[in-house]
Amino acid sequence: MGKRGKRKSLGKIKGFSIQFLPYSEIRNLDSTGRIKKILNIVLGNVILILQGKLRPEEETRLIEDTMAMIGHLKNFKGIELAVISGNGNEGLFGKMKRGLANALSGGDLGAVTIIGPATVVKEIKRNPRKIELMLKSS
Amino acid sequence: MAIRIFKNFFKRIFYNIFRNKREIKLGFYGPPNVGKTSLANRICKDFTGQEMGNVSKIPHETRNVQFKEKVEINYKGRTMTFKLIDTPGIATKIDYEDFLKYKLKKKEAKNRAKEATQGVIESIKWLDDMDIVVIILDATENPYNQVNITIVGNLVARKIPVLIVANKIDLKKSDIKKIEAAFPEYDVVGISAKYGKNLEEFYESVFKLSKKI
Numbered sequence: 365m366g367k368r369g370k371r372k373s374l375g376k377i378k379g380f381s382i383q384f385l386p387y388s389e390i391r392n393l394d395s396t397g398r399i400k401k402i403l404n405i406v407l408g409n410v411i412l413i414l415q416g417k418l419r420p421e422e423e424t425r426l427i428e429d430t431m432a433m434i435g436h437l438k439n440f441k442g443i444e445l446a447v448i449s450g451n452g453n454e455g456l457f458g459k460m461k462r463g464l465a466n467a468l469s470g471g472d473l474g475a476v477t478i479i480g481p482a483t484v485v486k487e488i489k490r491n492p493r494k495i496e497l498m499l500k501s502s
Numbered sequence: 503m504a505i506r507i508f509k510n511f512f513k514r515i516f517y518n519i520f521r522n523k524r525e526i527k528l529g530f531y532g533p534p535n536v537g538k539t540s541l542a543n544r545i546c547k548d549f550t551g552q553e554m555g556n557v558s559k560i561p562h563e564t565r566n567v568q569f570k571e572k573v574e575i576n577y578k579g580r581t582m583t584f585k586l587i588d589t590p591g592i593a594t595k596i597d598y599e600d601f602l603k604y605k606l607k608k609k610e611a612k613n614r615a616k617e618a619t620q621g622v623i624e625s626i627k628w629l630d631d632m633d634i635v636v637i638i639l640d641a642t643e644n645p646y647n648q649v650n651i652t653i654v655g656n657l658v659a660r661k662i663p664v665l666i667v668a669n670k671i672d673l674k675k676s677d678i679k680k681i682e683a684a685f686p687e688y689d690v691v692g693i694s695a696k697y698g699k700n701l702e703e704f705y706e707s708v709f710k711l712s713k714k715i
Contacts, residue, residue, distance in 0.1 A: 420655035424626045427594055427652070431619040434596055442595025445648045482595035490646045492683075 380411060380484050380499065387416040395422050399429050402479060406443055407433075411480040411497070417447045418477065426479075444485040448495060449475035525572060526712050527631060528584045532638040533649050534561040534591025534618075537669040540695035541638060542570075542588040548701075549573055554588055560604045562618035564590045567628055577705040582712055589628060590621030592649050629656055634663045634711050641668035641676035641692060645684035654685065663714040665707050668692045672699060 383405055390398045399422065405412045418426065423445075430443050478488060480497070487498040530538040543553040555568050569587045596618050601611035629635075635657050639645055657664050665688070668681045672694040682690045691707050693700045 420652065420659045423648075423652045424629070424656055427592065427649075428623050428626050430594060431596070431622045434619045435616050441597040442593070445594050445652075447648060447651065482597065488648070489644065491644065492646070 381409070382411045382413060385412055385414045387414070390414075390416075395419070395425060398422060399426050402426065403429060403433070406479055406481050407437070407440065409481055409484055411478065411485060414477040414479065416477070417449060417475040423447075439483060440481070442482040444478075444480045444482055444488045446478045446488040446490055446495060447475055448478070448490070525583045525585045526715065527587060527633040528708070529587045529589060529628065529632040529635045530638060531589055531625065531629075531635055531653050532591060533640070533647060534593055535559075535563075536591070536638045536640040536643075537695045538591065538638045539564050539588050541636075541667065541669065541693070542586055544695050544698055544701065545575070545586060546570055546573060549575055554586065560601060560606070560614075562591060562593075562596070562601075562614060562621065564588060565614070565617040565621035566590065567621075567624050575705060575708070577702075577709055580709060582709060587628065587632065589625040590618065592622050592625050592653060593618075594649060596622075629660065629662075632657075632662050633715050634665070634708070636665050636667055636708070638667045638669050639681055641670050641678055641681060642673050645681045650684075654688075663711045664688055665711050666690045667704065669695050672697050 385402075385405070390401060393401065398418065402412060402414070403426070426443075426445070433440055434442055478495070478497070480488070484500060485497055486500045489496040489498060530542050532538050537557075539555045539557050543555065543557065546552055546554045550570065550573055552570075554570050555564055557563060567587060567589050569585055571585045573584045573586050574581055575584060596615050598608075598611040598615035601614050602608065606614065635653075637650065637653055637657075639650060654664060666681065666685050668676070668678045668690055670676055671678065671692040676692070678690060678692040689707055689710075691700065691704050693704050
């Protein structure tokens with residue numbers, strides 16, 4: 365490497381798994397079942413991409429259950445969570461169309477939820493235009 | 503149906519008569535280390551002469567919900583009585599190793615992490631008890647953090663009026679516009695709890711918010 369060759373090292377990433385969970389797999393579950401299913405996947409050191417999003421009270425329940433597990437499960441330090449959904453600037457017709465589609469499907473399918481174990485995902489950086497998953501190097 | 507309309511009508515009249523005498527439960531929510539306790543302390547000190555809790559550079563200093571009852575806030579000749587409720591910061595992850603960077607001993611760090619996880623659970627449980635909530639964000643940080651969005655979503659679902667406070671505006675890196683852009687449907691007030699900057703606007707907004715209950 366030359367004088368200017370001080371390149372940022374990417375570090376060694378051991379490898380990670382991503383699992384996609386269609387909304388149909390949680391549609392008929394109650395809140396407890398949904399959280400249990402999500403946490404079971406994340407506890408396997410897998411990054412979960414969920415079609416749709418949880419209800420606000422389910423999101424807080426997910427945080428509560430996560431907190432209850434930290435300290436009780438070896439090497440579990442929590443989760444990183446991000447929900448990407450429409451920005452609500454689609455106008456009245458667009459909102460009505462989305463509302464109807466959500467009512468028919470039983471959930472907001474225009475959204476995507478990313479949940480990863482904190483031991484794998486260091487940070488999820490987001491702004492209105494992009495989302496970045498910063499992984500932990502081993 | 504008619505009975506219910508009458509009941510609601512009288513309830514509203516009764517509520518409006520006693521609104522100014524009733525104690526309004528005002529919660530301080532937000533991620534760790536944004537200045538929730540600093541703001542609660544500032545208000546308490548201004549109107550009661552006492553502080554509410556300890557502040558620290560180490561995250562998760564507040565690990566239990568703490569409150570101060572019957573705090574009478576006077577603003578422009580008006581007085582309202584509040585119960586101030588300072589809550590532990592809400593996070594999705596807590597790693598005791600992060601506390602080691604602040605020179606805590608391993609045992610202390612582990613204990614702090616354990617108490618912090620319980621504090622997060624306690625904060626969430628208290629959401630149902632609030633009349634109005636002030637969400638405090640660090641104006642130097644990216645506001646598009648899921649914890650912030652989750653707190654707002656839960657308050658909207660519970661129909662609890664919300665005010666967003668962008669704290670630490672004394673710092674060069676602070677950017678209130680970014681917070682306003684992230685939460686366009688809410689009033690955002692920029693303050694510095696540390697130096698007591700712009701608290702007049704904050705009190706004005708809290709009084710305005712109290713009318714929405």
